[in-house]
Amino acid sequence: MSCPRLLILLSISILAIISCVGGTQPRPEPPGSVDPISRTPAQSRPAVVGDGDLPFEIDLPAGFKITLYAGNIPNARSMTMSPSGTLFVGTTTAGNLYALLDNDRDYRADEGHLIGRRMNMPNGVAFRDGSLYVAEANRILRYDDIENRLENPPAPVIINDDFPNQRTHGWKLVRFGPDGMLYVPVGAPCNVCEPPAEIFGTIMRMQVAWFRSRNVRFGRSQLGRLRLAPTDSRIVVH
Numbered sequence: 001m002s003c004p005r006l007l008i009l010l011s012i013s014i015l016a017i018i019s020c021v022g023g024t025q026p027r028p029e030p031p032g033s034v035d036p037i038s039r040t041p042a043q044s045r046p047a048v049v050g051d052g053d054l055p056f057e058i059d060l061p062a063g064f065k066i067t068l069y070a071g072n073i074p075n076a077r078s079m080t081m082s083p084s085g086t087l088f089v090g091t092t093t094a095g096n097l098y099a100l101l102d103n104d105r106d107y108r109a110d111e112g113h114l115i116g117r118r119m120n121m122p123n124g125v126a127f128r129d130g131s132l133y134v135a136e137a138n139r140i141l142r143y144d145d146i147e148n149r150l151e152n153p154p155a156p157v158i159i160n161d162d163f164p165n166q167r168t169h170g171w172k173l174v175r176f177g178p179d180g181m182l183y184v185p186v187g188a189p190c191n192v193c194e195p196p197a198e199i200f201g202t203i204m205r206m207q208v209a210w211f212r213s214r215n216v217r218f219g220r221s222q223l224g225r226l227r228l229a230p231t232d233s234r235i236v237v238h
Contacts, residue, residue, distance in 0.1 A: 046072055046073070046098065046112045046113075046114055048070040048071065048072055048073065048100055048109045048110070048111065048112035053068075054066065054067075054068055067107065067108065068108070069087075069100075069102075069107065069108060069109055070087075070100050070108070070109035070112065072112075073089055073098055073100075073112070074091070074094050074096070075091040075092060075093055075094035075096070076089050076090075076091060076098075077089075077090055077091050077092050077123050077171075078090045078123050078124055078125055078173060079125065080125045080126050080127050080132075081127070082127045082147060083127075084147060085101070085102060085105075086099055086100070086101055086147050086150075087099070087100040087101075087102075087109070088100075088115075088125045088127065088132055089125070090122045090123045090124060090125040090134065090135075091121075091122060091123065092121045092123050092171045093121070095117060095118050095119045095120070095121065095122065096114060096116065096117050096119070096122070097114070097115040097116040097117075097119060097122045097125075097134060098112060098113065098114060098115060099112070099113040099115055099146070099147075099150050100112050100113075101113075101150075113150040113151070113153075115132075115143065115146070115150070115153045116134075116153070116156075119134075119136055120136040120137045120138060120139075120165070121136055121137045121167075121170060121171040121172075122134050122135070122136050122141075123135060123171040123172055123173065124171075124172040124173045124174035124184070125174070126174045126175060126176050126182065128176050128208075130144070130145055130146070130147070131143060131144050131145070131146065132146040133159070133174060133182060133208070134156065135172035135173070135174045135184060136172075137163070137164075137165055137166065137167065137170035137171060137172070138161060138163045138164065138165035138170075139158055139159075139160060139161035139162075139163060140158075140159040140160045140161075140163075140174070140182070140184065140206070140208075141156035141157065141158060141159065142156060142157045142159050142208070143156050143157075144157065159206070159208055160206065163184075163186060163199075164186065164189070164197070164199065164200070166189045168187075168189045168190065169187025169188055169189060169190075170187060170189075171187075172184055172185055172186075172187075173185060177205075180207075181205045181206060181207055181208075182205070182206040182207075182208050183203055183204070183205055183206075184203065184204045184205075184206060185202070185203045185204075186199050186200055186201070186202050186203070186204060187200070187201070188200040188201040
């Protein structure tokens with residue numbers, strides 16, 4: 001891995017550290033339940049800060065450096081980067097969804113947009129073919145052509161809203177696999193118990209073009225990390 005690429009990954013990691021079924025047909029999100037921002041520049045552009053000292057000490061190997069990629073992103077949790085370099089950031093309890101840009105390519109964010117607020121734990125984010133996919137506790141949303149609409153985000157399309165709406169282990173991670181399918185975990189509403197329904201403690205595999213899904217794995221109360229091996233499509237969970 002090249003040093004610039006590693007520097008980007010290390011810088012982005014700091015952002016997370018410091019802030020620490022059945023298918024349905026798509027339909028527009030009803031007004032008011034998800035609040036697309038960008039009514040004014042003050043609303044749409046949070047003041048991101050990509051410079052300054054880290055709020056903690058960390059020991060690094062010789063030749064490595066960590067800098068603050070962005071600040072003022074409360075409760076930042078999961079991230080995904082588009083091929084053009086837009087970093088999308090999901091949150092849990094804060095209920096906000098962000099997009100961050102590094103326009104001068106100095107590995108520090110210099111522009112931020114608030115894509116959504118008052119959402120239902122929009123933790124999981126994934127990007128594919130120009131669209132941003134967001135996993136709330138109870139549903140999967142898609143923001144089409146989002147990078148050209150950061151100043152005025154479109155109303156999201158509901159891909160699937162058949163997931164249980166529960167807070168305990170309800171936040172989701174999402175990833176696209178090399179098979180083109182979207183993988184979505186459904187955490188159990190407890191640590192040690194008999195789940196009240198079969199969907200709990202599973203990972204769903206969704207064909208987002210056809211809006212169909214099925215179970216692919218059982219037995220997890222919640223995932224801390226979801227990764228899909230690029231060569232043989234293995235699911236790696238933590």
